[in-house]
Amino acid sequence: MGSTSRGGFFGAISQLFKEENTAIRPPYAVADTTFEECKSCTALCVNVCEEKIIRTDSMGVPFLDFSANGCSDCHKCLEACIPNVLNDPQRFIGAKARISTLSCMSHHNTICFSCKEPCMDNAIVFEGMFRPIIIPDKCTGCGYCISVCPSSAITISA
Ligand code: SF4
Ligand code: SF4
Ligand code: SF4
Incomplete structure (x- = not known):
């Protein structure tokens, strides 16, 4: 097996492993x-x-x-x-959402409530007008907050 096909084989295995785990x-x-x-x-x-x-x-x-x-x-x-x-x-x-404080605009003093409205479980709480966090015990993993975030600051993981 040449290095290219070996790379392809291990690349495919690694992709499968990644898919299964994330x-x-x-x-x-x-x-x-x-x-x-x-x-x-x-x-x-x-x-x-x-x-x-x-x-x-x-x-x-x-x-x-x-x-x-x-x-x-x-x-x-x-x-x-x-x-x-x-x-x-x-x-x-079986998953929970998280907000990246680095990417979230509201953690950098820009008013944004985009994620709050679709969260029917009230899992996203703000400190006054800013700095939202997700309460893990309330988050159902429904995913509705992900696509509405203008700065792609919300991720979800199992
Ligand atoms: S979850 Fe059920 S319906 Fe969906 S692919 Fe698997 S066996 Fe089929
Ligand atoms: S995944 Fe659903 S429950 Fe969790 S924070 Fe986002 S909208 Fe709310
Ligand atoms: S929207 Fe309905 S069909 Fe789709 S994953 Fe959720 S429960 Fe299943």
Whole structure:
């Protein structure tokens, strides 16, 4: 194997590893699922998602893409998942959002409340008019705050 193909092989493995470790999986996933069934499923959840936020990775495993929208907790993916990977209505998205104080305009004295309005769980609190933070215990990981931030200061991780 030449160095180029070796680089390609290790690059692909590294990409897969990265996908698996950073991906936010859909809500309602049953405890301890490995999402193995998803690899041979026609991604039923992707087609029914009313917010169009479910995508599949290179192995066919679904993840959430919050770049344009958030999860409305509509249960459509749960109802569509015939293999019952998504089958626990009590388990929502296993992720929490965070605000980067370096990137957030409000942490640099510019008035901005863009993230506050879509947060139905009141997880984002401001110190007066400035310096918002996200209360982890209140954040459901719904993702609606991500795309509305004009300075891309909010990230979400599992
Ligand atoms: S419908 Fe269920 S089994 Fe199919 S890809 Fe989605 S989560 Fe996986
Ligand atoms: S609950 Fe609804 S909006 Fe959320 S991922 Fe499932 S289908 Fe999409
Ligand atoms: S992910 Fe949802 S609950 Fe968490 S801070 Fe953002 S909008 Fe609020």
